[in-house]
Amino acid sequence: MAEEVSSALPDKSSSLAKDYHEPPPAPFIGVAELKKWAKIDDPCSGVRLLGIAWAFGGMVFVLVYCTAGISVQYLGAICGVALVKDMYKSNYELYGGGVNLISPGYSKGIAWSAEIIGTFVLVYTVLSATDSKRNARDSHVPVLAPLPIGFAVFLVHLATIPITGTEINPARSLGTAVIYNKHMAWKDLVSPHPILSLVQ
Secondary structure, eight states: OHHHHHHHSOOHHHHHHHHOOOOOOOOSSOHHHHHHHOSOSOTTSOSHHHHHHHHHHHHHHHHHHHHHHHHHHHHHHHHHHHHHHHHOHHHHHHTGGGOOOOOTTOOHHHHHHHHHHHHHHHHHHHHHHTOTTSOTTTSOOGGGTHHHHHHHHHHHHHHHTTTTSOOOOHHHHHHHHHHHOGGGTHHHHHTTSTTGGGOO
């Protein structure tokens, strides 16, 4: 009796397979679609309007994608220093606006070398602590990644504050230079170049 009932019931897997058929994969935008957007029918007549629009649109996209975070960080540093100058005018002037200067007894070459080494130590630590390609047995707990980064910042500050005041963040250094010392702010823009950074 059980065999008769089970044979009378429809098979669920066969009914599901007949109800829906997966459509073939299609590209988001195909070549045929792009040809429909062209204003000119002749494909050999030149770049024309569509090519120019794609070139400029792609260029602006790449430019904004690559530089948006950097430019906003510089703008934020400049606005932050301007706000501090407005709120704490007397202390701001007393402490030199937080501008990084080479301490007496150190040459420009030593200061530049200290900043290069300090920045290298910080960047290397950040990249090694947050590397996603490390094996599970070699990697640390992701929650502990800020620990070596913070320790690297601590050590770099400990070593370079007596020399330059620690200028390992170019955005912060440029922000203070632009607001406090406007005529010398260009030095921070060229400091990655070894020859130009030694010129005053």
